[in-house]
Amino acid sequence: MPTNAPEPQPASEVSDKGAAAVRFRGVHKAFGDNVVLRDLDLNVEPGERVVIIGPSGSGKTTILRVLMTLERPDGGTITVGGRHLYHEEGRDGSLRPAGEKHIRSVRSDIGMVFQHFNLFPHMSALENIMLAPVQVHGKSKSEARALGLELLEKVGLAEHANHTPGELSGGQKQRVAIARSLATDPAVMLFDEVTSALDPELVGEVLSVLRDIAEEGSTTMLLVTHEMGFAREVADRVLMFDQGQILEDGTPEEILRNPQEQRTKDFLGAVFEH
């Protein structure tokens, strides 16, 4: 054994390939006086599909953004696949704030799909997907192209490879965005209300792509969604979120069919009314 080997990690924390565990410990985030995450503890097992539900403004997006490093938490720790996201560990196990390089290295395990797609409008669908494989993963153009076309085919858009986002429907854009994120082969994928900006008739095609990912891959998935039918179908676990904390945590059956908390009942009642 080399003496400077990394800390041994619990076997369950890291899987060989494809999935990683996510752990939030006492994560705190406020915008001014508005406390959005209150000492949040959250455990997601490797390969688990967790759906986060909750009223608007309860901090669901903020959880994903903090994990994607789009917002810095004010306190607490986050690990992905056993590695600290915002801290570097000293030999003695002490934590100090991580540098940009460390954050970047852990971030490579995480991917995110946004509510408003955020596709690059000056690139074709294929170019959008090829960017990270070429620039970040050092793949050759032709390798990246083959990967891009394979992913476009997977999301049913092979014939739109040369089209730019401006020429695609909302559902098509979101499927390209999903393919773009898949191209980086993240161990943890975050989906923030990826169907709520879509016309109702386009929701189905995006959900069906998500279902495929959930079925095939071993990727850990955190999904914020108001699509309760879909949640029941793909989720291993549903978290009801309210005022920056987990109000209820259980199987889809438990939370969606038989909620214990009054606020969960109210929320589900309001969602199902629509």
Add this chain to the structure above:
Amino acid sequence: MEDLILSEGQYRQLLVGLRVTLSVLGWSFLLGVVLSLSVGVMRLSSNRVVRGVALVYVEFARGISSIILLFIMAYAIPILFGFQQGSRLLLASLALGLNMGGYGAEIVRGSILAVPKGQTEASIALNLTPFQRLRFVVLPQALRIILPPFGNLTIEILKGTALVSLIALTDLMQVVSIIRQQQLANQVSDVTGLFVNVLMIYFVIAQVINGVFRLAERALDRRFSSRPGDLPTLGGPATAAAGAGG
């Protein structure tokens, strides 16, 4: 009518001036673009010192009149650093380029800020480096917003080049006053022909600048629509049964 046509010798003189004007324009444009891009980006740095330096430069470049800058460059700098007189053309370009950079940096900064935040966030999610985010995602989109005001700025620089005649560079404007002196010596009082000609020359240069920027804008706009040519394929037999979703 024929008073509007100058003599061959006079055109030859104007050509010499034109060459100087275009050189000053070219060098100061080049410097101005480099300064605009780098200082514009620096203005948005997360590092306070970098931001501060950029702000000081912008305020200086915009606050000092370009004539004063020109005189400093032409007379103070050569004495201080012992430059040759011959580099006066470059020093003049330096003055105008520094001036342009101050305005250009603010255009670049504003244009970068106008690119939706989601674009940067998506490129962070893809784990691009800060430089790659700028290079591949933000600047190509900002460029669309940058180009029109940069065209105007370049024409401002063209007009500004006339100032270099004040430090005895023989640009177009300087040649015009030389020709005028000669005309006066020959008792020619009508200045219409001379000035119509020089007006036309400046006008044509300005139109060329406009045209170049229009072309650049159009080339950029093409990036936002379908790529021409056949669909790329994976090779192997065409797998046409792709349209799965509804």
